Amino acid sequence: MTARTLYDKLWDSHCVTDLPDGSSLLYIDLHLLHEVTSPQAFSNLRRMGRRPWRADAALATPDHNVPTVLRELGTGGFDDPIARRQVETLERNCRDFEVPLFPLGDLRQGIVHVVGPEQGLTLPGMTVVCGDSHTATHGALAALAHGIGSSEVEHVLATQTLRSRKSKNMAVVVDGPLGDGVVAKDLALHVIGRIGTAGASGHAIEFRGSGVEALSMEARMTLCNMSIEAGARVGLVAYDAVTQAYVEGRPFAPEGAQWVEAKHHWRELHSDAGASFDRVVEVRGGDVAPCVTWGTSPEMVVPVSGRIPHLHEARDEVQRADWSRALAYMDLPAGASVHGTPIDKVFIGSCTNARIEDLRAAARVLRGRRIDPRVKLALAVPGSGLVALQAEHEGLDEVFVAAGFEWRAPGCSMCLGMNADRLQPGERCASTSNRNFEGRQGRGGRTHLMSPAMAAAAAVAGAIVDVREL
Ligand SMILES: CC(C)[C@H](C(=O)O)[C@@H](O)C(=O)O
Numbered sequence: 001m002t003a004r005t006l007y008d009k010l011w012d013s014h015c016v017t018d019l020p021d022g023s024s025l026l027y028i029d030l031h032l033l034h035e036v037t038s039p040q041a042f043s044n045l046r047r048m049g050r051r052p053w054r055a056d057a058a059l060a061t062p063d064h065n066v067p068t069v070l071r072e073l074g075t076g077g078f079d080d081p082i083a084r085r086q087v088e089t090l091e092r093n094c095r096d097f098e099v100p101l102f103p104l105g106d107l108r109q110g111i112v113h114v115v116g117p118e119q120g121l122t123l124p125g126m127t128v129v130c131g132d133s134h135t136a137t138h139g140a141l142a143a144l145a146h147g148i149g150s151s152e153v154e155h156v157l158a159t160q161t162l163r164s165r166k167s168k169n170m171a172v173v174v175d176g177p178l179g180d181g182v183v184a185k186d187l188a189l190h191v192i193g194r195i196g197t198a199g200a201s202g203h204a205i206e207f208r209g210s211g212v213e214a215l216s217m218e219a220r221m222t223l224c225n226m227s228i229e230a231g232a233r234v235g236l237v238a239y240d241a242v243t244q245a246y247v248e249g250r251p252f253a254p255e256g257a258q259w260v261e262a263k264h265h266w267r268e269l270h271s272d273a274g275a276s277f278d279r280v281v282e283v284r285g286g287d288v289a290p291c292v293t294w295g296t297s298p299e300m301v302v303p304v305s306g307r308i309p310h311l312h313e314a315r316d317e318v319q320r321a322d323w324s325r326a327l328a329y330m331d332l333p334a335g336a337s338v339h340g341t342p343i344d345k346v347f348i349g350s351c352t353n354a355r356i357e358d359l360r361a362a363a364r365v366l367r368g369r370r371i372d373p374r375v376k377l378a379l380a381v382p383g384s385g386l387v388a389l390q391a392e393h394e395g396l397d398e399v400f401v402a403a404g405f406e407w408r409a410p411g412c413s414m415c416l417g418m419n420a421d422r423l424q425p426g427e428r429c430a431s432t433s434n435r436n437f438e439g440r441q442g443r444g445g446r447t448h449l450m451s452p453a454m455a456a457a458a459a460v461a462g463a464i465v466d467v468r469e470l
């Protein structure tokens with residue numbers, strides 16, 4: 001048998017049939033839903049008199065537009081009528097269609113991409129979809145996971161299958177461990193800086209090599225989460241002892257004889273020796289530095305000791321125009337160093353960096369320190385109620401609050417401008433999220449993407465600094 005990649009194996013084991021137009025029908029094991037991309041799907045089902053094919057293979061939780069303070073319906077936080085209606089609609093749809101829901105107030109509620117793995121709903125070898133591009137996150141567990149559109153949400157609900165086209169295989173091979181103070185977020189930004197935001201278009205990325213094997217599950221999720229920012233729909237990491245240890249004992253993970261059998265199957269979830277990749281990108285782990293974006297795309301990124309490029313360094317006219325526009329929007333001069341750029345707000349959260357390890361990393365920097373008076377607002381937003389509980393158990397909330405941060409309730413929060421947590425026009429934010437396009441965190445807001453420890457360091461310094469020097 002020919003050697004197959006992990007992606008090939010996952011594809012083959014879920015392909016129901018190949019269709020005449022070159023696409024295939026894939027069986028979907030887990031369907032995650034949130035309030036923004038599901039209403040239309042449910043209302044179409046209702047109109048057509050259809051029921052979900054397997055409601056128990058779905059899980060819904062509100063995340064994008066939930067307030068992170070005063071969350072009860074009827075209190076001040078929920079003053080946006082559209083947001084409120086979407087959350088109420090999700091609750092009603094889940095009730096009517098018998099789809100399991102972790103509602104607001106449930107300790108298990110949170111950002112879907114934090115909740116799925118945390119609950120053991122996302123398991124190795126599965127296909128996982130959600131009406132959300134950052135579904136790639138779940139690929140860290142050796143699952144074939146990607147975002148789908150609203151009409152596909154309806155299709156998956158009705159049939160438990162998805163029409164899909166196979167991507168090419170790409171390997172990002174990380175040789176050797178990351179240096180001290182350098183984390184998966186830096187690696188993701190480093191790779192995107194090298195290959196660009198379209199660099200992995202049409203490919204499924206498998207992150208591999210000793211530098212990836214050394215990463216924790218949380219870190220692997222951060223890495224896969226940002227595959228979409230490199231143009232890939234899918235990010236993957238092979239199953240190994242780290243995956244097994246993470247999954248074991250989670251609420252929905254298999255138990256007893258099923259656990260033993262599952263482990264046996266999961267052992268195959270890696271690319272065969274000799275499997276060929278259409279594209280290979282090699283990174284030396286030790287070459288990666290803490291990274292910070294300076295522009296309005298994740299590829300506009302430099303090491304924190306680096307400087308913003310000069311316009312004449314652009315590869316062509318198109319890039320020059322993009323850089324010029326980005327610099328005007330960000331109000332930064334070409335050629336300047338990013339180090340020392342003053343910031344107004346700090347956001348530690350999102351499906352990229354709101355897991356327990358991320359909060360621990362930020363708290364380690366903040367312990368015994370205060371945020372700089374120039375910082376108007378610093379938010380720490382755990383990715384789920386259970387992450388919050390764990391953090392509180394470890395006293396991390398107290399570290400954040402003592403440093404001057406606000407400790408908020410779980411949701412997407414300031415990752416995107418869909419709830420009350422926003423930047424004001426012109427404000428500059430050190431953010432652990434994944435997107436920095438114009439207006440992403442609020443109209444006129446300026447985003448600098450970085451790791452949790454770097455964001456914490458920026459909060460303390462009131463400016464972008466290298467966490468390793470703090
Ligand atoms: C709202 C949702 C469809 C969107 C996505 O697909 O990614 C959001 O999560 C984002 O990060 O921009």
Ligand code: SF4
Pocket residue numbers: 063064111132134350351352411412415416433434
């Ligand atoms: S945290 Fe941000 S990136 Fe993740 S799902 Fe929410 S809005 Fe999208």
